[in-house]
Structure formats: C-alpha cells, structure tokens
Amino acid sequence: MRTPEFDGVFKTAAELGLPIWLHPVFDDRKPDNNIVFSWEYELTQAMRELVVGGVFQRYPDLKIIVHHAGAMVPFFAGRINAIMTPGQSADFHKFYVDTAILGNTAALNLTVDYFGTDHVLFGTDAPFGILPVGASSKIAIAIEHLPLSTAEKAQILFSNANQLLALSSNS
Known part of the structure; x- marks a missing residue:
C-alpha cells in the first residue's frame, strides 16, 4: 500500500537526515486497544x-x-523471510528501534540480533510502564546483561542517539 500523502514528509526527512519516530496512540474507537499487546501489533502492521x-x-x-524494540518483527523474522520478498525482508532491517520493553534482556538480545547494535537506541517509554518515571533503571540493567561489549552497550545507551539525532560530536 502506498500512501502518497506522506511522501513529502518522508522525502524531506530523508533529505535533511532527520529521523521519524513511529509510536502508537490510544484509540478509544477500538475495544481491544491496550498498552500490553495492541500497540505492538499496530506498530508491526505500520512497519509492514x-x-x-x-x-x-x-x-x-x-x-x-x-518504539518498543521493533514490536513483533524480531520475533517473526522467520515468517518475514519466508513470506515476503527478499527486498522487503531486507527493508525491515532498515528500521531503528528503541529498548522500551520494560527490561526484558532476552527480548532485547533478539532485537539487537535482528536489527544490529547500530540500529538500537536507549528508550524507556516514560512515564508508562512503571510510574512515575518509566522503566529507565530496569532497561539499563537489561542492557548491562546483554552479551555485548562495553562499546556496543555504549552505542545503545547513547552513541547511536547522538549520531542519529546529531546531538553532539562528543560521545
């Protein structure tokens, strides 16, 4: 499905080197809208x-x-590779994702394995998940437990965001 009404946004963001954040929203029209499962499904569908x-x-x-570590994509990589074209399957790896899954080290490891260390950024989903400030400490602990080098963990914690968002040249 092509949505030409957004092509101007995509073109401008690409030309300026600015990232676009993709995050779900509450939709009161949907009886099954919840922050446990429905958002991950909707993010995955949007990516598709x-x-x-x-x-x-x-x-x-x-x-x-x-948001949310690429939602269901890392968990369904085999289905993506088997059902979609090779080009489409490769395009899924072009997304950047955050770590906002409430500190699940095993899921983060799968996320890093699928998207690559350079495409994962620290994210907390604050204030959701754990009130009042989100799950920052749980996510940081999960990242610490990943089987990655200190340099790779630093990429996820701050270097990738610095580079992607052009925040600073110092990391």
Whole structure:
C-alpha cells in the first residue's frame, strides 16, 4: 500500500537526515486497544505497510525509529523471510528501534540480533510502564546483561542517539 500523502514528509526527512519516530496512540474507537499487546501489533502492521509501500526503496536515506524494540518483527523474522520478498525482508532491517520493553534482556538480545547494535537506541517509554518515571533503571540493567561489549552497550545507551539525532560530536 502506498500512501502518497506522506511522501513529502518522508522525502524531506530523508533529505535533511532527520529521523521519524513511529509510536502508537490510544484509540478509544477500538475495544481491544491496550498498552500490553495492541500497540505492538499496530506498530508491526505500520512497519509492514511502510515496507510493502516501498518507502525505503523511494527514500533509501530515510531513518524511522520504531518504539518498543521493533514490536513483533524480531520475533517473526522467520515468517518475514519466508513470506515476503527478499527486498522487503531486507527493508525491515532498515528500521531503528528503541529498548522500551520494560527490561526484558532476552527480548532485547533478539532485537539487537535482528536489527544490529547500530540500529538500537536507549528508550524507556516514560512515564508508562512503571510510574512515575518509566522503566529507565530496569532497561539499563537489561542492557548491562546483554552479551555485548562495553562499546556496543555504549552505542545503545547513547552513541547511536547522538549520531542519529546529531546531538553532539562528543560521545
């Protein structure tokens, strides 16, 4: 599905090197809208629509950051590879994702394995999950327990965001 009404946004973001954040919202029209499962399904569907719509093919420099560790994508990598075209399967790896899954080290390890260390950014989902400030400490502990080098953990904790967002040249 191609959505030409967003092409201007994608084109401009790609040209300026600015990332786009993809995050779900509450939708009171849906009886099953919840922050436990429905958001991850909706994020995964949105990612699929972007890939099938050829967004990364038209804008190869586009950077899209997906909340919640890329939702269901890392867990269904085999299905993606088996059912979708090789180009579409490759396009799923172009997304950037955050670590906002409430500190699940095993899930974060799968996320890093799928997207690569350079495409994972520290994220907390604050204030959701654990009130009042989110799950920052739980997520930091989960990252610490990942089987990664100190340099790779630093990438996830701050270097990737610094680079992607052009926050500073010092890391």
